[in-house]
Each structure stands twice: as structure tokens, then as C-alpha cells.
């Protein structure tokens with residue numbers, strides 16, 4: 464009896480060890496060849512973050528698990544400027560960034576975010592999905608970035624904690640936060656206000672403490688960051704549309720085979736279509752949430768909007784003199 468028990472125990476141990484070994488082998492076989500980081504400064508439920516997650520899933524699926532992308536939301540990998548610096552050296556592999564801080568590193572991008580450049584969403588997408596957008600995507604040679612695809616970020620509007628902005632004169636003397644960008648500082652000054660450049664995650668407390676009187680952003684950002692709780696006057700002036708880009712570090716890109724590069728591009732484009740759908744829904748739900756919370760929303764009259772537009776016209780000569788043919792081509796696409 465005892466001998467039988469000992470034999471059975473021995474057999475069980477052999478089987479367990481064998482199974483354990485097989486599990487280990489399987490783990491080895493499916494271990495990814497690459498694990499990459501992806502920086503996103505928006506919250507987990509935000510359209511761009513959801514787009515990034517879709518992108519990461521698609522890449523994992525299409526490479527049979529060889530490439531894994533870890534999406535870090537909420538600015539966990541640093542503010543946008545820091546992330547852009549890191550990307551250049553491969554410290555971060557992927558990111559979704561706003562064109563505004565990126566244009567400080569690749570000035571030609573300013574062309575795509577000039578104030579009152581597009582007549583609306585359709586116009587912007589016609590440009591980005593067309594030859595001009597493709598040319599820009601392919602124009603990053605010599606930089607530390609490779610651009611993968613465009614994401615939507617709607618139109619930006621002004622908001623304030625102190626008073627509703629209903630006319631150009633209201634801007635006078637206001638301290639308005641802008642992204643860390645010379646172009647945006649120029650825009651605020653052209654409108655008669657003072658610009659305060661600062662990182663996105665600092666804006667809430669700056670509004671709360673009165674360091675600034677206002678800021679500007681799209682509906683989803685205004686809502687998602689809860690800026691509407693501390694700056695309840697929102698003016699729909701749509702002064703610009705700032706497209707966003709999915710980027711990969713050139714250092715990382717060069718580690719990949721052509722086949723993997725193609726997969727990454729394809730998945731980035733696919734995720735962009737998904738993000739655009741989510742964006743449209745979120746714009747509406749954010750607007751509703753903000754209005755339901757009792758914020759005062761002002762819609763600029765067409766005459767007043769024309770005055771805002773007139774005030775920034777000289778910026779085209781200042782920032783885009785070398786690219787006027789491109790500006791003309793963009794304008795023509797909107798007609």
C-alpha cells in the first residue's frame with residue numbers, strides 16, 4: 464500500500480513538472496519581441512486614448528503578439544513637450560500629440576493650424592486625408608519623428624473664469640493660457656490679450672487661483688479636465704482647428720522591419736478612423752454636460768467672428784510667408 468502511494472506521488476510529481484515546463488515553454492514562445500511605450504496626455508475614456516488602445520490591439524493582433532504597445536494615459540510619461548523631446552531620442556516610443564507643441568520642433572506644421580484656416584471639420588479632413596496631409600506625414604525626414612496618422616481634436620474656443628467674451632474688446636488685458644507655442648502667443652497678442660504659455664495639466668489650478676483669466680480648448684478637453692467647473696464662460700469662436708498626430712520615434716522605427724513598419728502605419732490609419740467617430744460623439748456629449756452644468760455659452764455673431772479673424776490676418780505673413788502656396792491650396796480645398 465505504502466509503495467503504491469509513493470509510486471503515485473512520484474508519478475504526480477513527474478506530470479506536474481512536465482506540465483509546468485510546457486507552460487514555461489508556451490510563455491517563452493509568445494513573449495513579445497518588442498514592448499513599446501505610448502504616451503497620451505488625456506484621460507482613459509478620452510477619444511484619443513481609446514484610439515491609442517485600438518491601435519495597440521490591432522498591432523498586437525496583426526503581428527501575432529510580437530509587438531506589444533503599452534499605452535500610458537493621463538500624462539503618465541510626462542507633459543507633451545517633455546514627451547516630444549523624449550521621442551526624438553527613443554526614450555518614449557510612440558505618442559499622440561497636438562500639432563501646436565510639435566510645430567515648435569517642426570515649424571512647417573504651423574501651416575496646418577493657422578487661425579481661421581479651415582471653414583469647418585469637413586474642410587480640415589479633406590486637406591488632411593488628401594495630398595497635402597500625406598505630404599506632411601511624409602515630411603518628417605531628418606527629424607527624430609515618424610508621423611503615422613492624423614487624429615481629430617475639433618475646434619478650439621475661448622473660455623474664461625471672469626466674464627463672458629462676447630466681442631473682441633473683451634479680450635483686452637485678459638491673461639489667457641496657451642500651449643507652449645510661439646504661434647499661439649502671437650495669436651493671443653494679436654487679439655489684444657496677454658498670453659501665458661503653460662502645460663495642459665497646470666491649467667486647472669491656474670484658473671482656480673486666478674493666475675490666468677481664461678484659456679482655450681475644444682469641448683471634450685474643456686469638459687474632461689473639469690475646467691468648466693472653474694471657468695464657466697465658454698465662447699464659441701472656433702479660432703482654430705489643431706489636428707493631432709500619432710508619432711513614433713525614428714530610433715524605434717529603425718529597429719523594425721519594413722513589414723512591421725507597414726503594419727504599424729496601417730493600424731495607425733485604422734485607429735484614426737475609429738478616433739474620428741468617437742470624437743464626434745464626445746464633442747456632443749461634452750457640450751451637453753457643460754451646458755447642463757449651467758455654464759454660460761456665448762456664440763459669436765458672424766460680424767464679431769469676422770473681427771476676430773481680421774485681427775489675426777497679419778499672422779499669415781509673419782508665420783507662413785514661405786508657405787503661402789500651401790496656404791492657398793488649403794483655402795482652395797475649402798471652396
Ligand code: GCU
Nearest residue numbers: 543560561616642663680684
Ligand atoms: C488638447 C490636446 C492636448 C493638448 C491640450 C492643450 O486637449 O488634445 O494634446 O495638450 O489641448 O491645450 O495643451
